[in-house]
Amino acid sequence: MLKSPLSDDELWNAIRCDNELAFTALFDRYWVRLYKAAHRYLKDHEAAEEVVHDVFLNIWNRRHQLEIESFPNFLLTATRYQVYNRMRSAKSPIVLTASDVELNELLDHNIGEDHIKDQELQQELDQYLDQLPKRCQEIFYMSRINHLSNQEIAGKLGISKRTVENQITVALKHLRTCFKHMSTIIILGFIIR
Template structure:
């Protein structure tokens, strides 16, 4: 039964006293207007229905604590708030997706830059290695780049294991000093990584 003769404040006071029929009357009076406001802004039927549903659900669940002086003003403000909240959430979602895209683009760019840096570091290392005696270069490369043991290098080159150890020590010391002088932190780190 609709209480159509009661004004909005009387209906609201009845709702506050758990009168479901008064709630249904407010719903019947304002549902269509609230839906039209939401739909006009969103052009989305489902979301507009959700908004109106959420407003009336909130109205019912918070009926004991809400203070409403003008029901239409309160309901229209609620619609505007819901629209704003959803619009803000959508913008954040779009921004978040854009950030994810930007991050992956950055990661690709970063990987490319890292490859270029590695190539440049390798060139610089090769340049410094060429300043070492030929045998010292050969032993260092077999040890650090080809990962042969000192014994394997000694057997391959026909030298003693001690000679291999001494040449590796000479190469490492030279490279460390050279990298420290040139201020090439990356090369110094690379050198430590290939010990």
């Protein structure tokens, strides 16, 4: 039986020696304070309780590794961390259902195979662009690869904005003709829009 009231340090030393009574005493001492802190942010009774229980469960599980100098500070920091994690995960929950099997199959792919396909596609694109006049190629690359505006391209090359627009139109028309199969056009959608 523990004498009352023990200091936080005394309780912590007993907890580190696997004393469950000391753990219960520390839990009882700080539970309400941590619950109020969690509830203030989460505005949810059950979530706040879960946060406090998670904090104490982590302390018990890591009692042999943790070095705690100030229990109030440590507990409040741990509680804020748990609250932050809950709030962050609540902002963008990812819910997968049985109907998402197709999505999982799409995500399960071979990265090396994708890299080879990307290289082949880039070679094909370069091949088709080589068929264009040099000035047209240059304007296309400045627009779609370097992401310069038509005005910026016109200024750099000393030509009119209208000439830039015409050259881009010529390049896109040529690429649309060359890439007749739909899957390639979808992949290149960001380039030939």
